[in-house]
Amino acid sequence: MVGEIFNFQDQHWHLLAERAIFWEEEKALIVSDLHLGKATHFRKSGIAVPSGIGEEDLFRLQQLIIKFLPRRIIIVGDMFHSAENNEVQYFKIWRQQFANIDFDLVEGNHDIMAESVYEQLAINVHDTLTIRDIHFIHEPCEEANGYKYTFSGHLHPAFVMQGAGKQRLRVPCFYFGEHCGILPAFGHFTGHANINPSEDDIVFVIAGKSIIRAQ
């Protein structure tokens, strides 16, 4: 796991190719758009997508937890894909291994389960979350909102690169705009949306197992 330590807003952000950020000062692992339960949601409706995707996503998260030993996990929305299903129960069992770690979920448009379910899963649900004047909210903001900086998800950003010989390449990325940064989607059963960064924005792309600054 080769990360890129990005010094930004006086903090150290470890950008990880597993599509997560480790926030050194806070000992927090930040992820977004896991969409847990999506495969099961499809399967319940008779659409036979492979059944092991959510488990693998959680296994990757588990590996990151073991490596970085975070105090808390911040999920910037869309942790679960839809209504409660058995994949949520699987998460409950999985969650028990890390009883001492806080799970802070900033609610996304897909997080529609009843409050009691999140309570059972020991997940703290927030509309937004602010730590050290760093603001977390699911949908990206375009303008200054009074905080030092904002992190979002929602878009599943990908960056398109073009070059000589009419080459074209599309890869998931971390995007840092003037006011707002956007995390890549952590879940594997999620699509991408192209972003159009302006010249001053910072973009790190995920190139296989490494992180490369694209602009």
Add this chain to the structure above:
Amino acid sequence: MQQRSGGWKVINKWLEDKELKPFKFQEDAWKAYLQGKSGIVNAPTGFGKTFSLFLGAVISWIDNHPKDYKSKTKNGLQLLWVTPLRALAKDLGRAMEAALQELDIPWQVGIRSGDTAVATRAAQKRQMPEVLIITPESLHLLLAQKEYPAVFKKLHTVVVDEWHELIGSKRGVLVELALSRLKGLKAGELKVWGISATIGNLDEALEVLLGPYHGNGIIIRSNLKKNIALKSVIPEEIENYPWAGHLGIRMLPQALPVIEESQTTLIFTNTRSQSEIWYQALLKYDPMLAGALALHHGSIDQELRIWVEEALHNGILKAVVCTASLDLGVDFRPVDSVIQVGSPKGVARFLQRAGRSGHQPGAVSKIFFLPTHALELVEAAALKAAMEEDLIESRMPVMLAFDVLLQYLMTLAVSEGFNSDEIFEEVKKTFCYQDLTEEEWIWLLAFLTTGGDALGGYDEFKKVERTGDFYICRNRTMAMRHRLHIGTIVSDAMLKVKFLSGGYVGVIEEGFISRLQAGDTFTLAGRNLEFVMIKDMTVLVRKSNAKKTIVPSYQGGRIPLSSNLGRMLRQKFNEALSGRTKDPELIALQPLFNLQETLSHIPKDNELLVEKITTKDGYHLFVYPFEGRLVHEVMAALLAYRISQIQPITFSIAMNDYGFELLSDQPIPLTIENAKALFTTDNLLTELQTSVNATEMARRKFRDIAVIAGLIFQGYPGKHKANRHLQSSASLLFNVFKDYDPDNLLLRQAFNEAFFYQMEEARLRETLERIAVSHIVITTPEKLTPFCFPIKVDSLRDTMTSEKLEDRIKKLIAVNG
């Protein structure tokens, strides 16, 4: 002279009264039909193919009911007439009804297609007409209804019209499967007939229709030949750099005299967008045409299309700009000329379109070929020669389409349920699934019942329930959803287009609309429209007076050159080079050939031309095998892969029907020394599989497969909002299957389709073998040549690389930074 039955005499009398005489092939068909045979009738359009079988069934009915055939009603469904096109159904029904009325037989003729009104359907359910004209999709919808076996109780004959249109597609597989079920219901008592135009593999077409080892099939061929007069419209000025971009509009003034001198003209274009542009341009150029010119393509409101078809019948239209939507055998008598804009890319399609004019027996079909760029004139010359030699393409039947089979099994599961053993036996008897293994069958059943290899006990997959050997779907929501998704024609998600003030315009691809901003104007159904917003899956627009609009480009509009035409094309280039040609098309092109020869070279029959050109875009390599877009796509990937084994390099790839281009940011190490080795057939299959494009091609194929197999939920048409949480793209599904379920049969099917259908591996091998004995000519022109220009300006590109992802990204950054 054989003994003629009572029914036969009735028909002969009827024809004599009309001063008509049956053609020999019609009598042959009646005879074979009355003997209880199945088979195929092969005859050109305009000679009464329909009556060769329809009257056979009528004769048989009169024979069996000599006393009361004029009074017996409510006889139940006797004859099922499957037609690929909804537009054909009405026409056919009219012809049959007229005959029945004159013969005083009180049979009902019904139509069942996506356009059939709900009330009509309900009435049909209460009392089936004796003759039902139906599309393959609607036939499957019948099979998806409870108690469907009762519908077919009296059925004794199925006729599949335009079988040549269906055989090469998955719609043909729908027909095969439906026939297998009907045969199962009738315990072998069913007569099955096909009607087909001439194709290269008519014998195989019979096998596919009746199933292998049928032993009872006969092909009835007519010796009638359609007279076709092909005339190329030669541009007054030949441009030296032919470019496909202007879509032939420049040639429009030369098309007008044809329209003026004809009663009614059909103007065929190859894509919907091209038809929109032509419609607008014709009106602009000749305002007198307003009211007498119409537009007909698949995205236009159905009512409008029906109106156009009616108007064509009545002869009140001077011309109709259309696409493949009017390809099939609709009989518009007033049509006496056809203009083909751009190359039809195949002999069979060209003959079919030509046949749309001069429908009366013996009449000459006039077709004018109007090139969209100069090089297409060579295709016209090649078409003429191919028609003279009867070089008509084969239609390869689809094999082992797991997606269609899954859909079919679900169809049976939502109606009556099915017994696995019984259906397996039936399915195995079809041509498509003759090689289906028991293992694959079990996998398919598991896919429907447990969703494949379910992991762990917390799985909640729900679709089909299994009790012993019996499979059924009891979930009403799923059943309803399935019925809405029956069929194999997959298009990009289509949205309805309506005026703000109400009024339906047509449908448009979601991908196109998503690129528009409010206020942008576009053209649909010949109207200029301003995009307002999307609401409830409907595009709301208002009329626009804007001069400039965007014309939507539709996917899948590009048809590749057939191999027959490719071969003829190479011959014609040879002829052109010899300077002894008599073809007016080739003579007109002499200046262009001269420029090509001066700058580079014109390849002879035993040569392969390779051009290496450097421009500000990078290093170009152009290769001209003249084998059609599909073969070139694969060949380009293969060559790119092989070159990339010499050194790390990245290519972008473009192709057209004549050749392909590899473009790189570094010099391309292809030399006269290593050229032969780069085009070898050694290790062909392994290297094809390793080439990156196999995955990408399979990914593209997977889209249709996923929709047909019911993996993509497209929402309910019009009525409801799509269920957002169940939406996913085919590309994403492809990724998760590849990563988590690599043995999935649908994934395997995607790769198979990519290899055998799209890549046309056999044809590629032949091409490489031809190159192996050819002389490779490498030229290094100073500037772009007439041959390479159309390829270079083509914007659709693929990528092939042997560089590491990281290195590529770093390079891209360095260039842009």
